[in-house]
Amino acid sequence: MSARDRILAKLRANAPQIPLPVPTPQLDAHYAARDRQESTLDRLARFRTGIESFHADVHVTLEESWPELLARLCAEKGVSSLLYGAATPAGQRLDAAAFAANGTALRPWAGQVEDIKADLFHKVDAGFTQARGAIAETGTLILWPSPAEPRTLSLVPPIHFVLLDAATIHPTFFDALRAENWAGGLPTNALLVSGPSKTADIQQTLAYGAHGPKELIVLVTTREGAAQ
Amino acid sequence: MNAPTPHTAHATRGKPIAFVSAEALRERVHEAINDDHLRSSFRGAMDFLMAKRAAQFPDESELVSLRSLSEAIRQYSLSKLPDLLEQLEANLTRNGVHVHWAETPDEANAIMLDIARRHQAKLIVKGKSMVSEEIEFNHAMEAAGIGALESDMGEYIVQLAGEKPSHIIMPAIHKTKEQIARLFAEKVPGVDYTDNVDALIQIGRQVLREKFEQAEIGLSGVNFAVAETGTLCLVENEGNGRMCTTVPKVHIAITGIEKVVEKLEHVAPLYSILTRSATGQAVSTYFNLISGPRKADEKDGPQEVHLVLLDNGRSQAYADEQLRKTLQCIRCGACMNHCPVYTRIGGHAYGTTYPGPIGKIVSPHMMGLEQTHLLPTLSTLCGACGEVCPVKIPIPELLVRLRGEAQSAPHPHPAMVGQGAGYRPLVSFVWRLWARIYAQPGAYRAFTWLASRFRALTPSRQSGWTVARTPLKPAPKRLRDMVRERV
Numbered sequence: 001m002s003a004r005d006r007i008l009a010k011l012r013a014n015a016p017q018i019p020l021p022v023p024t025p026q027l028d029a030h031y032a033a034r035d036r037q038e039s040t041l042d043r044l045a046r047f048r049t050g051i052e053s054f055h056a057d058v059h060v061t062l063e064e065s066w067p068e069l070l071a072r073l074c075a076e077k078g079v080s081s082l083l084y085g086a087a088t089p090a091g092q093r094l095d096a097a098a099f100a101a102n103g104t105a106l107r108p109w110a111g112q113v114e115d116i117k118a119d120l121f122h123k124v125d126a127g128f129t130q131a132r133g134a135i136a137e138t139g140t141l142i143l144w145p146s147p148a149e150p151r152t153l154s155l156v157p158p159i160h161f162v163l164l165d166a167a168t169i170h171p172t173f174f175d176a177l178r179a180e181n182w183a184g185g186l187p188t189n190a191l192l193v194s195g196p197s198k199t200a201d202i203q204q205t206l207a208y209g210a211h212g213p214k215e216l217i218v219l220v221t222t223r224e225g226a227a228q
Numbered sequence: 229m230n231a232p233t234p235h236t237a238h239a240t241r242g243k244p245i246a247f248v249s250a251e252a253l254r255e256r257v258h259e260a261i262n263d264d265h266l267r268s269s270f271r272g273a274m275d276f277l278m279a280k281r282a283a284q285f286p287d288e289s290e291l292v293s294l295r296s297l298s299e300a301i302r303q304y305s306l307s308k309l310p311d312l313l314e315q316l317e318a319n320l321t322r323n324g325v326h327v328h329w330a331e332t333p334d335e336a337n338a339i340m341l342d343i344a345r346r347h348q349a350k351l352i353v354k355g356k357s358m359v360s361e362e363i364e365f366n367h368a369m370e371a372a373g374i375g376a377l378e379s380d381m382g383e384y385i386v387q388l389a390g391e392k393p394s395h396i397i398m399p400a401i402h403k404t405k406e407q408i409a410r411l412f413a414e415k416v417p418g419v420d421y422t423d424n425v426d427a428l429i430q431i432g433r434q435v436l437r438e439k440f441e442q443a444e445i446g447l448s449g450v451n452f453a454v455a456e457t458g459t460l461c462l463v464e465n466e467g468n469g470r471m472c473t474t475v476p477k478v479h480i481a482i483t484g485i486e487k488v489v490e491k492l493e494h495v496a497p498l499y500s501i502l503t504r505s506a507t508g509q510a511v512s513t514y515f516n517l518i519s520g521p522r523k524a525d526e527k528d529g530p531q532e533v534h535l536v537l538l539d540n541g542r543s544q545a546y547a548d549e550q551l552r553k554t555l556q557c558i559r560c561g562a563c564m565n566h567c568p569v570y571t572r573i574g575g576h577a578y579g580t581t582y583p584g585p586i587g588k589i590v591s592p593h594m595m596g597l598e599q600t601h602l603l604p605t606l607s608t609l610c611g612a613c614g615e616v617c618p619v620k621i622p623i624p625e626l627l628v629r630l631r632g633e634a635q636s637a638p639h640p641h642p643a644m645v646g647q648g649a650g651y652r653p654l655v656s657f658v659w660r661l662w663a664r665i666y667a668q669p670g671a672y673r674a675f676t677w678l679a680s681r682f683r684a685l686t687p688s689r690q691s692g693w694t695v696a697r698t699p700l701k702p703a704p705k706r707l708r709d710m711v712r713e714r715v
């Protein structure tokens with residue numbers, strides 16, 4: 001008998017006399033009672049307050065002007081190389097010349113991570129990815145890395161730029177995974193990200209820039225003329 | 229049932245966890261109580277964590293509802309545990325993850341050593357995993373000549389100091405920044421003394437980045453395993469967990485068999501109550517959902533993912549309706565933050581991987597009562613742990629139950645390994661006698677009459693009681709006599 005069979009047999013043989021079935025957890029009752037019925041703008045405001053409290057920078061812009069804003073932010077931060085996925089809808093809108101004019105070299109991801117590992121760890125200043133959505137309640141970004149947008153883009157470079165469409169902000173994590181039926185098909189790696197990496201492991205003193213990005217910069221696009 | 233496994237052979241890092249005798253435990257507690265520095269540092273840290281948690285639950289009704297829901301999810305999951313484990317295994321396997329089962333720490337280490345050898349690994353970088361501490365993973369790898377490096381800042385500090393974590397969430401909570409500054413200056417090549425926290429963290433970041441890049445294998449724990457999708461969920465702030473599970477070409481996750489939930493949506497409330505209860509954060513920086521190795525068209529991520537499911541006494545707790553509640557735990561650490569005993573003695577005195585209230589109720593299953601029968605007595609039964617536990621584990625009730633198991637006369641079919649380990653026939657006889665007297669009014673009256681009459685004869689040394697207290701002496705007048713005089 002294998003360890004597997006022995007463990008399962010023990011669990012089954014010793015199943016105590018708990019009256020079965022134990023009731024199914026009622027998640028809807030909990031979340032429905034807390035539904036806020038808020039507008040997209042209110043959600044954006046809540047998302048923003050949340051993620052800013054975790055030291056992320058948020059810039060709200062109109063849909064058509066985010067590439068310009070990204071180029072400007074890269075220049076401000078002194079980013080000399082920006083790694084990104086060129087095949088994504090957002091990646092296709094980046095214009096190398098516009099970035100070069102500001103002193104940033106655009107570097108499309110090419111090859112397997114093994115091929116570019118040394119550069120990724122030592123040369124690249126910033127990574128750029130799209131967000132699939134966000135969560136208003138906690139100020140959280142939802143990232144679904146893909147072949148076109150590998151997961152280390154949002155992990156290894158010291159600065160992470162993220163593009164978020166304000167219309168994709170959900171009230172809670174529960175709402176997001178229900179509305180989008182995550183259980184029906186998850187990517188290899190899905191992520192919730194709330195701010196740059198941090199730690200409080202030394203005397204409960206909060207320090208940013210632990211092992212992941214030191215800075216998280218969110219570009220939120222709206223279509224309602226709410227740019228600031 | 230599995231017997232506790234000795235790990236003394238390769239104890240190179242701190243004292244081995246598995247063997248702290250009852251006498252040694254008394255000594256450790258005594259030492260801890262007399263350590264003024266420890267008392268003030270833990271008091272300050274626990275006050276801070278309690279305040280932060282309280283601030284996360286401004287709406288009492290939400291807390292009540294979320295706790296009930298979280299308890300319901302954990303109980304529901306446990307009620308279907310063997311089926312969910314099989315479902316998890318099937319879905320993970322379909323996703324391309326290798327699933328392994330281990331009854332004992334030695335089996336788990338052997339499985340992982342085998343994987344490491346197959347990949348000729350020299351270095352394993354580790355994300356935070358209490359289960360890896362439970363099985364003394366680092367010793368096992370070191371003994372085989374493979375480096376196992378902790379990458380969570382707190383764990384890294386503790387490993388550098390040759391110590392053990394003193395808290396399940398904040399491993400280096402017992403250390404001041406000055407101590408850490410000295411440690412880094414002494415142990416990290418080319419580093420000068422600085423007690424600036426940001427600078428210290430940047431030193432750790434630099435050292436560990438190189439290791440993430442080099443390591444062949446990354447090891448992690450698991451916070452929740454989702455059966456319906458075959459997904460492993462990890463909660464963290466630092467990004468080292470993501471590094472360990474993303475950069476090396478092999479990722480090994482290890483978890484206790486109790487961590488499985490049925491549906492993906494079940495993790496939403498559990499995740500929320502976990503971070504809020506643990507460190508008083510609305511959410512952690514990262515929530516990492518891993519459902520498989522790198523696919524053919526993907527550009528990064530591990531090429532191989534393994535999951536090791538560890539029993540190590542959990543199935544013993546599972547077999548009893550009351551003790552099963554121990555397995556509801558989501559390892560938030562709130563019970564230790566609120567425990568007056570933990571706050572006084574710190575995490576090291578317990579001598580177990582898991583300290584504090586959760587440690588007292590779970591360690592007896594992992595290590596047997598022979599070695600742990602005193603643990604459930606390290607409690608005032610004040611009830612704070614049970615009140616804050618996000619999944620409503622009745623910890624005080626379980627402590628009383630375990631005290632009973634430890635004291636009961638050995639039984640032919642014990643519910644627990646080591647049952648009766650604390651049994652002393654004389655003590656047991658005295659208590660039985662007292663129970664008789666107390667249950668019969670006549671006998672009780674006679675007893676109190678005698679006691680007040682012969683009070684002068686009570687000894688001034690009364691075994692354990694007078695170690696730290698004044699001797700007990702019966703009152704000159706019984707309560708019943710005083711009442712009678714008044715009416």
Ligand code: SF4
Pocket residue numbers: 556557558559560561562563564585586613616617618619620621
């Ligand atoms: S017993 Fe409850 S309070 Fe303690 S760590 Fe587990 S879940 Fe948290």
